[in-house]
Amino acid sequence: MLQTTLIDPIALAQDLIRRPSVTPADAGAMGALREVLESLGFACRPMPFGDIQNLYARLGTSGPNLCFAGHTDVVPPGDAEAWSAPPFAAAIEDGVLTGRGAVDMKSAIAAFVAAVARVLEKGAPPGSISLLITGDEEGLAEHGTRAVVPALAAAGERIDHCVVGEPTSSVVLGDMVKIGRRGSIGAIITVDGVQGHVAYPDRAANPVPVLVRLLGRLQDHVLDTGYEAFQPSNLEITSVDVGNAASNVIPARATARLNIRFNPNHTGASLAAWLREEGAGARNGFKGEVTVETRINGEAFLTPTGPFTDVVAAAVRAVTGRAPELSTTGGTSDARFIRALCPVVEFGLVGATMHKANEHAPIAEIHALSAIYERLIEGYFAAFA
16 A cells, blocks of 8 residues: 555645636646645656646656646636635635635546545556646646647647546536537638728728628537537627727728637538638628638547546546546536547636636535546456556
8 A cells, every 4th residue: 555645626726726826827736736746656757838837747757647637727807806705715615625726627627636535545557647737727728738738748648538627517416417518619700991081982992791790690500510519619709899899980800700610520621611601602702801810729629438438437427426427518628628539528617717717616526527537447457547
């Protein structure tokens, strides 16, 4: 039996929450986590990119390698007066931990580390356990997991399976596990015309009707009717701007923003090409220009059900008595980058209060999440080692 210090997940979560690591600030959160991991025997590799702190820690050198991925950065707390306690005080009242990051997702990190410590008390696992922790999940996500994944691959690091600690539970702990996510692509459409007086339209080129007709075609287009385990892809227009304060002036420019959340029927590249093609067709004799700029935020992915998802579901069921729904709903997460390395699922606390004032998690649920992670780790090595 290893001589390992047990970790209190609540105390560790409080320590992390008390470090105001609003993206891109680290505020000592990564160092605090590294100190705990090194005390458990992990070999820690800081992986900074730009102004972002990232950490890859591994215990063991053999396979299989089970990875836990998460982030220590948090969104801003907003109006402190809207909180029942200071957002970075990590206050506990009536069995509830309140603070920015309590749900998303410092408590999950603490729960997993505590679970590892308990597993190690019983003996070293027949393989490796690793953690991939970033400080750039809530921001632009350019210098976090997106940068770490190819760096690990280039270094020959192998990760066999990964669990991301996002708050995936919907109503009660254990009711949902994410096995995939839709992709995301954003676009800015700009129509440049010729400004002029409304009484002399022949001397101008009004960009507004061109943009309106284009947006109508895009909105009316049925992208698909769904995909295995996925809802239909959807295009949403999020902004239309002209910036024209005068009612008797034809504006020179009109712009719009949109976002498409798509299932595996599409790729980001195919949708970007479609948007550009539609933009080019929108000119149709128009004297101005139509430009379409796109940004692919992530590709759609699906982790097929099988032995790995069975291990995760069994761990949840053993602790909560619930059979979790295997879902692909919701927004994007860093799982979209990790899927390039290995099969990945997401599981964590109930996400109802994430990004809100008074973000909070019941202490009992944090302990239960840690117990699930412990079962998951043991079940994983029993199935794959």
